[in-house]
Amino acid sequence: MRSVEFMGRAVAPCKIVCIGRNYVEHIRELANEIPDEPVYFIKPNSAISETIIYQDGLHYEGEITFLIQKGRIVGAGVGLDLTLREVQSRLKAKGLPWERSKAFRGSAVLSPFVPINSWEGLAIEVYRNGELVQKGDVDLMLYKPDFLVTDIDRIFGLDDGDVIMSGTPKGVGPIMPEDAFTLRLSQNQKPLLTFRTYCLNST
Numbered sequence: 374m375r376s377v378e379f380m381g382r383a384v385a386p387c388k389i390v391c392i393g394r395n396y397v398e399h400i401r402e403l404a405n406e407i408p409d410e411p412v413y414f415i416k417p418n419s420a421i422s423e424t425i426i427y428q429d430g431l432h433y434e435g436e437i438t439f440l441i442q443k444g445r446i447v448g449a450g451v452g453l454d455l456t457l458r459e460v461q462s463r464l465k466a467k468g469l470p471w472e473r474s475k476a477f478r479g480s481a482v483l484s485p486f487v488p489i490n491s492w493e494g495l496a497i498e499v500y501r502n503g504e505l506v507q508k509g510d511v512d513l514m515l516y517k518p519d520f521l522v523t524d525i526d527r528i529f530g531l532d533d534g535d536v537i538m539s540g541t542p543k544g545v546g547p548i549m550p551e552d553a554f555t556l557r558l559s560q561n562q563k564p565l566l567t568f569r570t571y572c573l574n575s576t
């Protein structure tokens with residue numbers, strides 16, 4: 374099992390539950406409809422990675438992440454929900470599941486998690502090769518973290534160590550070989566975490 378780091382310990386998530394369309398500006402960016410209920414999809418443990426392995430058509434989605442223990446949020450981090458955008462568009466057009474585009478090996482690039490007492494005031498910034506490309510905070514989310522935890526637990530069940538990726542703000546885009554990403558998590562303007570990751574060319 375692959376693991377993530379929380380307070381110096383390795384935690385192995387059974388699953389990563391992701392929220393699609395949780396920021397209005399990003400919904401407009403992809404010309405999607407505003408959902409009347411959250412859109413969920415799941416990445417398996419084998420999706421967890423610390424780096425990006427390049428493949429054609431790969432896009433980044435920077436997201437605030439949450440670590441669950443005993444049915445509640447105990448930690449926060451940042452991550453990239455890697456997406457094969459053209460594959461996803463093709464599957465969506467046919468009404469098929471998205472797993473090929475969203476749940477492939479290495480598709481969840483996750484930072485370590487830091488303990489938090491509250492999700493209020495959390496914000497993310499995503500820099501690609503030093504340029505700010507995405508910026509968002511919990512106030513901009515359609516579905517807030519406490520609702521998501523309750524709803525996801527009711528539907529799928531949440532186990533200790535499971536991770537929630539809370540959706541991406543606008544500014545998603547393609548990844549090129551050797552791209553470097555810096556993701557910053559803050560709470561009420563106070564820095565909590567800086568995570569750096571790179572795109573390795575597998576060939």
Ligand code: ZN
Nearest residue numbers: 434454540541
């Ligand atoms: Zn996403």
